[in-house]
Amino acid sequence: STIIETTEISKVYKMGSETIHALKSISIHINRGEYVAFMGPSGSGKSTLMNIVGCLDTPTSGTYVLNNNDVSDLTENELAEIRNKEIGFVFQTFNLLPRSSALENVALPLVYAGLSKSAREEKAMHMLESVGLGSRAHHKPNELSGGQRQRVAIARALVNDPSIILADEPTGNLDSKTSYEIMDLFAELHSKGNTIIMVTHEDDIAHYAHRIIRLRDGLIESDLVNQNITDPA
Ligand code: ADP
Ligand code: ADP
Helix, strand or coil: CEEEEEEEEEEEEEECCEEEEEEEEEEEEEECCCEEEEECCCCCCHHHHHHHHCCCCCCCEEEEEECCEECCCCCHHHHHHHHHHHEEEEECCCCCCCCCCHHHHHHHHHHCCCCCHHHHHHHHHHHHHHCCCHHHCCCCHHHCCHHHHHHHHHHHHHCCCCCEEEEECCCCCCCHHHHHHHHHHHHHHHHCCCEEEEECCCHHHHCCCCEEEEEECCEEEEEEECCCCCCCC
16 A cells, blocks of 8 residues: 655755755655665755655645555644654664663653653564664663664664654665675564665665666666566565
């Protein structure tokens, strides 16, 4: 079933007398459970598209339907509410609270869900265990390796049971070995039915996805099912 449907979305930025067409009538259909990579050169519109898909911004024209809700014209507050409910964000910089433990970081999104402290901690612990970090629950981010920090960030992104995981250069700050470990974790999440969309400029990382959408100059240059996948999706 459809989770993301953009219909002819455009984004125009005005900078003084200059008009920048960052996205030019982009239509994308993504089903629940897909694992998609957005690629493209710098300035091609990847961030603009991710910001719209992640409900951090709205298109200038066109429609965006996320999980059966038209979110094209929502206010800031309405968008924030949809984000908290539907989107799990993973960033290259991890964005963890430095003074809080791994467990507290993962439990944070649940505060808005109105759960009791013990229920939050129980759920967060379960998420940490599922990313292989149960034994690091009480460590602070600076006591963890880069790969472990990213796994904490992934556990935090998943704790609210979001409709989609949006990962912006999730391996951007990691060495190759650790990057592949994170990609293995994404593959596992995908096999459990999660919908994952990531932005990357690295071909070997993009090839973990099952579909690669390439942007150029605000247009879709190609939208291909990954031929190199060997596991049954
Ligand atoms: P990418 O993520 O692929 O590098 P972006 O989506 O960041 O591409 O940018 C697409 C185009 O839109 C670029 O020409 C960029 O300069 C322009 N752009 C992006 N954000 C803004 C903004 N807030 N104001 C003005 N122009 C912007
Ligand atoms: P709220 O209004 O609900 O506090 P925020 O604006 O703080 O929402 O952010 C909501 C979500 O968007 C968070 O998951 C946050 O990590 C993410 N976010 C905030 N700023 C950015 C950004 N510049 N780029 C990508 N994601 C962001």
